[in-house]
Amino acid sequence: MTRPALIGDIGGTNARLALVLPGTTDPYSILTLPCADYPGVVEAVQDYLERVGATGDQAPREACLAFACPVHDERVTMTNNHWDFTKSEVKDALGLELFKVINDFMGQALGVPHVPDTDLVTIHQGAIVDHATRLVIGPGTGLGMAGVFPARRAWIPLPNEGGHASFAPTDDRELEIYQHFHRRYGRVSVERVLCGQGLLDLYRILAEIEGLPSTATSPAEVTRAANAGDPLGRDTILRFLKILGDTAGDAALTIGARGGVYLCGGIVPRLIDWLPHSGFLNAFCAKGRMRPYNEAISVHVVKAPWTGLLGAAEALHNEEVE
Numbered sequence: 001m002t003r004p005a006l007i008g009d010i011g012g013t014n015a016r017l018a019l020v021l022p023g024t025t026d027p028y029s030i031l032t033l034p035c036a037d038y039p040g041v042v043e044a045v046q047d048y049l050e051r052v053g054a055t056g057d058q059a060p061r062e063a064c065l066a067f068a069c070p071v072h073d074e075r076v077t078m079t080n081n082h083w084d085f086t087k088s089e090v091k092d093a094l095g096l097e098l099f100k101v102i103n104d105f106m107g108q109a110l111g112v113p114h115v116p117d118t119d120l121v122t123i124h125q126g127a128i129v130d131h132a133t134r135l136v137i138g139p140g141t142g143l144g145m146a147g148v149f150p151a152r153r154a155w156i157p158l159p160n161e162g163g164h165a166s167f168a169p170t171d172d173r174e175l176e177i178y179q180h181f182h183r184r185y186g187r188v189s190v191e192r193v194l195c196g197q198g199l200l201d202l203y204r205i206l207a208e209i210e211g212l213p214s215t216a217t218s219p220a221e222v223t224r225a226a227n228a229g230d231p232l233g234r235d236t237i238l239r240f241l242k243i244l245g246d247t248a249g250d251a252a253l254t255i256g257a258r259g260g261v262y263l264c265g266g267i268v269p270r271l272i273d274w275l276p277h278s279g280f281l282n283a284f285c286a287k288g289r290m291r292p293y294n295e296a297i298s299v300h301v302v303k304a305p306w307t308g309l310l311g312a313a314e315a316l317h318n319e320e321v322e
Contacts, residue, residue, distance in 0.1 A: 012080025138265025
């Protein structure tokens, strides 16, 4: 009897777990469990397996879990929740023969090639270049960024920390924005601006610059205000997307992303309707002498809800992922 493998995409708040059959990347029995309900990853996985009936001779012997934190050491300490474990302890406790731990954005990058076209929204149709690097970038709790390259036998992930590159203002208003961020944080990375907290900070900074009242107290409230017609909320969203265009365009040049740019994460899919009205595409392409290079790159928004799980399934037997 064929045993399924366990895959997971685990953030600061929720653990999304699923099963996958050998040789496939199609997750099933997907459940989302609150991390706060469990002492650690072992207890969460054990509860999940009980719930879906994957115990006994159906208990997984292989697993790949993606975590929203650094995972290169033997000990993994979650950034935004209390889970703290060693890889060997988890492997032994769950009786696994193969246990891979990857970063959550590596999971996003490896998952993108498996996302069906129906879950992609193309906002710029460039040239089709099959055997070329793809850029996956997405603001959420932070700014995730990774590349993925189609090698002969497997997708090769190209993880990086591009979200921590320096924020580069491109006009007078952004110079003012930079100065406000700098006074608060010191060095200003693009992640300081392009994340949930950054969206809220940007809203408050624009309110201060314009001498307007600042009423939103969360990123979601900024978006709701914009959707309700609030001018400050609108200007915040449009500026956020324009800066994302600058950043994605720079990253595409840096890694040679002629295979396309894929926007994912928790924020951009909620702002799809704003993208055509923003300066995203112009900023993405406005690279001086390299404008034609970026104009030839396709840009898509990833709407698939399980991209991280697809990436964990890809990573499970991908020889390029240790």
